Amino acid sequence: MKKGKEMKTFLTHIRKSCKLVVLIIIAFLLIFGIMYFLFRPMYAVRLNGQIIGYTDAKKQLEEKIGDYVKAGDGENIAFVEIDELPEYEVIYSKKDIEANEDEVFDTVIATGTPYYKNYAIMESGEEKMYVETFEEAEKVIADLKAKKSKNANSITYVVKYSSEKIENSKVDQVVSKLYEKPEPKKSQKTTKTTSKKSSSSTKYYTPTGSVNTSQKVSFAKASLGVSLSRPVSGTITSRFGRRSRGMHTGLDIANSTGTTIRAAAAGKITFAGRKGSYGNMVVVTHANGIQTYYCHCSKLNVTAGDTVSQGQKIAEVGSTGNSTGPHLHLEVRKNGICYNPQNYLY
């Protein structure tokens, strides 16, 4: 009997303390809820010391600004030079302060200098006219050659980044302006040798596979988990990173046309063939989402789907695409983002 009674008081005790715990939890939740609604954490965005707005999505805003600085608007603006990036400061604001990311973005962008991308058509090293795209620049040269314009061999083009917007011309306008009547043929022998010389230059390969050519870069030294060996020997003519003409997403190694290019590591060919300004290119996909890109090749020895071992010949050095001389443009990518090849090679 006595034992049963003790048990009963003990149980009521437990029940009471349970209720108390539940009450405390509810009280805490209420307090936190109210705090969250009244004082949610936000960021004040400062530029040159001045608050230019507020955001509660710092990461997205930073990325949006970063992308615009690096890659422009994806159309005519190639990149933007900004003196100072904004700073973010945590504030516990009352709810009446509103986030205004769009205004912040516009303010930051307005302080920058946009660089426009054009292709300058050059005659004997002098800028003559401008077109908007790489394809148009190629077409100008091809058309002048097809029409046997006297100056066809001294016409080239370069990518031009300038802080002022340049008026572009249409392909036909450029061709008719630059066209020069050919001299009458001297003898059949000389015409034959010259035509042979000019036709030996470029062969383009039909693409197989697919390739991501986004220009995202990272200056971090990511660990690859794959060890790379040099695909080609030669002189480094351009390093990875920002140059006066924009972002260089790889490393340029110059060597003569026909020099063997070897796979930097074992992997699978996921692209081979012509790709715009890259010319003939090969992409080897390795383990861990690592890829290596080999561009401007004169000859390709593989097609998509092939597996290759480290050091295996995959292509030959050339100057196809947007290139001014024979060299290998090598890119090292992890999950699509370009990293400095010199962190791992050369």
Ligand SMILES: [Zn+2]
């Ligand atoms: Zn390059």
